[in-house]
Amino acid sequence: MKNTILYSVQHLKPIFSWLSVGLFANAFGGSIAPPAKAQNYSDIQGHWAEQCIQGLTQQGVVSGYPDQTFKPNNVITRAEYAAMIDQAFPNTSLERNAINFKDVSASYWGQDAIQNTYRKGFLSGYPGQVFKPNDLIVRVEAFVALASGLDYESPTSPESLLNAAYTDAQEIPEYAEGKIAAATKKGILISPPKPNMRLMGPTDPATRAQVAAALCQVKNVSGVPNRYVVNAQQPEDNSPIALSQTCTNEAVSYTVSYPQGWVTNSGSVVEQCKVFDPKSISLPEQSESFDEAVHIRVDNVPFERVASADNQTSQELSRRQTTIDGYQAVVVENKATGIGLIPEGVRSYLYFVDLDGQTLIGTTYDMQGQRYQRNKQVLDQMMNSLSFNR
Known part of the structure; x- marks a missing residue:
């Protein structure tokens, strides 16, 4: 038979x-497998994002540190996040003029990346024309930035999608609901799995591994375990x-x-x-x-x-x-x-x-x-x- x-x-x-x-x-x-000669980081063996990080490194999307580490579990500052996004999307078109942030000097190491990600629409500053480069970037900011810079369209009923996807949906700021729903719908929202719950964790600091995994999802690089990717139930599709x-x-x-x-x-x-x-x-x-x-x-x-x-x-x-x-x-x-x-x-x-x-x-x-x-x-x-x- x-x-x-x-x-x-x-x-x-x-x-x-x-x-x-x-x-x-x-x-x-995914469509891209990690190559045989990817950089051998000393601190990602057995890490859940190991394959993804190696694939991104081989493509030049991310890079590690001079001591051959990647520090996947490190939380990152807004300036460090800007550097990762700037490296990942060098050819994204500019959407707005540069701005002189009062707390980012011309000699600051992340000046170029901050300006580039601002002009491309990924990141914005705060009232008073400040950027707060040394503040830790929290998860809601990181994923809103990706969805904004990539021009993801917000779904018609973001609240319904978020309530179906996250047990802590009520903690997501109102300003972020549309873009977080868009990122979720696109399958780029990375969330550590928890027993019987799925947390967005909007105020938790983002880690290098989480950002790398989101970039893998955007760029169709394999290696992100499915349990870390939030699946949108998309209740509005009837x-x-x-x-x-x-x-x-x-x-x-x-x-x-x-x-x-x-x-x-x-x-x-x-x-x-x-x-x-x-x-x-x-x-x-x-x-x-x-x-x-x-x-x-x-x-x-x-x-x-x-x-x-x-x-x-x-x-x-x-x-x-x-x-x-x-x-x-x-x-x-x-x-x-x-x-x-x-x-x-x-x-x-x-x-x-x-x-x-x-x-x-x-x-x-x-x-x-x-x-x-x-x-x-x-x-x-x-x-x-x-x-x-x-």
Whole structure:
């Protein structure tokens, strides 16, 4: 029996591997891998941002200190942050004229970086024409600066997005809500994972590693663990999902409908869903309307084994019974524990359909750059569209 796989996502390279209970794990990387000859910092081995920092260093986006350290956990001043941003975005266009900050002399080491980041729209000063270069930059300032300099558009309902994403959303200053929501929606908001909560920590000082990780997200450099990237739930996206492309799989003999605008890396969804396409395992596919990742597969793993397995690699969040075109099915949402290939904290939403000895599995993952709540809605409609040629 052949398999049918569909992914639809921009800049995504999935690798699937079956675990002992038949659930597949997924490892995702960005578009740029750290090169073999990146600088060997003496203090980042084993650090959560190690791969990201090495990738940025090789590209010349960030640099370390003369003693071959990076000091990833160091908090940074506003001047040091300006220096990092100036180095990361040398070609960003100027938006405003220079200003003579009263507390930044012409001979100050960070004068040029401060002026450049101010003129490019990343950083601003304070009333009284001061910059406060030696003050620590706090997280809300750091991420607002990135979203401002990169011209990220604020979503229509920033409060809703922030309340869905952060347990301390009420602590985010009103002036920053739009840009923090924009940064969150773009997937560049880095937050240390906490048990049962996700904190924005607006008044906490930013660290060099957090800033580097945000730059990795902006520049599509791999190496930021998914659990450090805040996933925006995007509750304002309630637009209808149009399933306008229908295909009958010739190997498994089922018919399924796909969202309008979806194509595969090999071309037409309708053509490629007919047979197993091995290229789909490693090559990116495109969705014209939004970034999604959906996987449909038929395998010889028994339904009872997959649907009832006690999987130590994940924590079950919910389970419900249903039927798909008359076949018994189970819908499960899991949260990874980090033991397998999926990073800890990543959620998966899975359908298991009992095909009398075989199991059809439909799933989507809460991975970096994905719209998980939307993915679940799409998968629900696709699974409900399934019909089998008995």
